[in-house]
Amino acid sequence: MMLNHKKVAIIGAGPVGLTMAVLLQQKGVEVNVYERDLNAQTRVWGGTLDLHKESGQKAMKKADLLDQYYATALPMGIKIADEQGNILFTKEITPENRYDNPEINRNHLREMLLGSLADDTVIWDMNFTGMEENDGQWLLHFKDKPDVKADLVIGANGGMSKVRKYVTDAEVEETGTFIIQGDIPQPEKSCPEFFNWCEGKRVMTAFEGNLLVANPYNDGALTYGVIFKKPEQWGGTDILDFHDTEQVRHFLSEKMASWCRLYHQLFQSTSFFVGLPTRRIPLDKPWKNTRALPVTLIGDAAHLMPPFAGKGVNTGLLDAFILSENLTEGKYQTVAEALEDYEQKMLAYAKEAQLESSKNELEMREINFTFKSLIQ
Missing domain, CATH: 3.30.9.30 (D-Amino Acid Oxidase; Chain A, domain 2)
Structure with a gap:
């Protein structure tokens, strides 16, 4: 395997970074995740996440966590009401749709993923500040912490990622x-x-x-x-x-x-x-094809988008699924080839997800918008 005797560093312990680590570690890859949160008990704030069958659940299945996701997540119906509290539409949970996209709390998902990793995989209280080439490896810098060396760096540290500039000049825009x-x-x-x-x-x-x-x-x-x-x-x-x-x-x-x-x-x-x-991060600008050493992006670090199609975390988990396969299944001779194939595929499906999210966003700002068209 191309990653034998290589060290992989994942920056960011969100659901995408942790899933990536699980999928690599299951194949025997030496991997560490560096996260700025103080420890595993740091609360992750935000709404619940619903994982879709063709993306997020696909990654959970490959990580042998799909049954645990189903056991932890909550299938939820939907009520659409008007501003006076009158119910206009109700979607109930049925035996047929209960596994379509049940909702999971972000902290519960983190706990589930951490439970599938070796105890020393995630290094906490590590605020990434930058990196440089050093004797054929990346030398990673962290605030008030010792430097770390890695052969491959995967940026999974969100929309404001400091890894992004090593891969693309695209900048975040409102x-x-x-x-x-x-x-x-x-x-x-x-x-x-x-x-x-x-x-x-x-x-x-x-x-x-x-x-x-x-x-x-x-x-x-x-x-x-x-x-x-x-x-x-x-x-x-x-x-x-x-x-x-x-x-x-x-x-x-x-x-x-x-x-x-x-x-x-x-x-x-x-x-x-x-x-x-x-x-969002514009995806129409080609990514840098000359990089000092192997580095790529997954999740919001790669394709930040508004949350109006439920595609953000699901697209990121699909990233982890495809990239982990490219790096461990023997389909490519070099890490560079594996990254290039992943990035070409990712940029295509991420653009589609961004377009859907943007379309929904514009519709949702219309005076006469109704949610019904988005949930059926």
Whole structure:
């Protein structure tokens, strides 16, 4: 195998980086994952993830984790409501669709993947700052930590990846949409009326260019996102202070003033807000074909896209599936050939995923948008 006696360094212990490590380690590859989080108990914040059969679940199956994913994830129905709380459409969970794309908490997914790796695979508290060629290997630099050597570097450290510049000159750009995400611990006590109204289903509401998506079951919390076109007067900065919970509550209450009190209960019960401008990485620029040593990208580091088609993590897991096969199945003579084939394939399917996400994003900002077309 081309990676015999070679060391692989994966930067980033998100679901894509960890899955990549599992798939390589199962083939006997020497691999370490370097993650800036302090330790494995550091909470990963954010909404649940749903893994699709043709991509995310495909990678889980190859990693021998599909049954564990099914046992851990929660199949969830969907309610579409109007701004007055009237139910317009309901999608129930059935024996036929329960395994289509069940939702899994990000921390539970991380725990599942870590449990499939050797104990010393992930090196925590390692904030990657850069790398350079050194005697035929990469010399990786970390903030206030010793340097590390590797023969192959895989950047899996998200949309703002510092590995990207070694592979492409493409720069992250905003798409014009903004998401305010809220987190409500113990929603059955904090906002019981809204929590009970969800009936265990995800709730989606759209009205006059404002959209809300809520999930009542996210490891004991209710998480939701309010999605809207970023106001032009905000310019390149966010005018809200997301550490000031009351300010954000007031903004949402004013913005959604015509929505019924059910939604306002949600805003007033929220204890934690985050503001997220949606971003993408243009994929029309060719990647660098002259690199000092083997290095590539997977996941958001390679193809960051808005979250409006459920394709982000699933495309990243497909990256891990294809790249791990290229590197371990004996189809290629050199690492460079394996990377080139992976990147050609990835750029093609990632462009399709980005286009679908962008199409949905533009439709979702329309005044008369309905979610129904996206979930059937």
